[in-house]
Amino acid sequence: MTFAERVTRAQTTSGGLLCVGLDPDIAKLPADVATLASPLLAFNRRIVDATADIAAAYKPQAAFYSAVGGEPELEASIRYIRERAPHALVILDGKRNDIGNTAEAYAREAFDRYAADAVTVNPYMGTDSVMPFVAHAERGAVLLCRTSNPGARDFQDLLIDGLPLYRRVAERADRDWNRLGNLMLVVGATGAAEMAGLRAAHPDLTFLVPGIGAQGGDLENILAAGLKADGSGLFINSARGVIYAGGGTAGAIRAAALSLYDGINRGRAARRAMP
């Protein structure tokens, strides 16, 4: 199955566009898992159990595992996702980037070691740093374009012949790096105007959208700006807003995820109902 087909299956089977961020900060874990032998894995199992039917994707943030030697727990978490939610995409959020032969090693990390479907990639080093991640039609890359953090303005918004750098990145990605249909863009929820411009310029690309919730992005505006006409085209990620809901109990995680899932689907329905 190609990556593009995996994306469609993930959204169709889950009935939505929800991406759950698996960012288990060791300092914030619920008290009842913090004392276990494999606390990151235990917390992730709880999150996956609570969301397996409604998550289109899971996005583990590599930093929270590598900060504490948690790589084996990340491996086990991904295996658990495959058991419980075989339809769901697994996007390793590592923001990897390096020269060609090193980028190949990072691609082996993401695709062979962790068996992820996709990995997030930083574009600063250009073509040879990106190509190893899009070399196989079955696996994909999610390229940073316009991120959701305050610092996004520092370089991404600088104008190059009238167009911001992040638009130059999208241009290059869409034209040269998506030959196998396996490239998505990271477009933060904190910039609805930027999202609208990107959607107009790149009608076929799928955007991964972080920044809803804790970072202040507004769901309704983002859906209006970013959805394709058929109601697809986005993955809406939430990490902190879901996994630490109500102190990280299973019920509160389920409720927070379902609330976002429903909110997304209301926005999709409203858009489809437009004349």
Added chain:
Amino acid sequence: MTFAERVTRAQTTSGGLLCVGLDPDIAKLPADVATLASPLLAFNRRIVDATADIAAAYKPQAAFYSAVGGEPELEASIRYIRERAPHALVILDGKRNDIGNTAEAYAREAFDRYAADAVTVNPYMGTDSVMPFVAHAERGAVLLCRTSNPGARDFQDLLIDGLPLYRRVAERADRDWNRLGNLMLVVGATGAAEMAGLRAAHPDLTFLVPGIGAQGGDLENILAAGLKADGSGLFINSARGVIYAGGGTAGAIRAAALSLYDGINRGRAARRAMP
């Protein structure tokens, strides 16, 4: 001891500017270490033994460890460097980058878990993605500026009000992110003209220079363009050209490292002798 003092001590004690890249690609290991239980560590111990007196820094490339689950071997390799070459800087080459709270987790990975002195950082996400790496005067960040790979041209060289993006990155770094004197820049050996421009604009910053050897950078031109008047200001990195020399035997590694160390010092002497 501050990071800036560590830099000076590393260069003074080793008597040079050599940085040895610890990039143990599992597919290229010497036959006699490839079959050992901890092949990456065994190879690194050989490299460190052969270069401990002449290396000012070691730069392990994270990808080659994370591709194969080699994190414990990376931890042990760094501990071994501390025993054998306590003067040498350890620069974790992870090209980390993420939003503020996640960047803090990456800083914990580099500085707490691996006890590295510095970590390489990608600037694309701006201020809040960089600050966690320069928050402590004892530890440093090496920010990607102008890299050595062909793709460096794709975005880093694009002009913003007449100055390339990589110069905007250097400007911002020098002005705002180096308050504690613990920020260096990555400036590839494949661009001597770019190096000269950066040195003129940023006389006080230290540059980490990859791309000598396998990537084709020319040592003499790079030293002329990048050295400070006092013969410091650079770390010259070589990985493949040193560690795989002669198939990766201890003697060949020593000879290749010493040849580069001597070449660098000849260039420094010639420059000091100039009228």
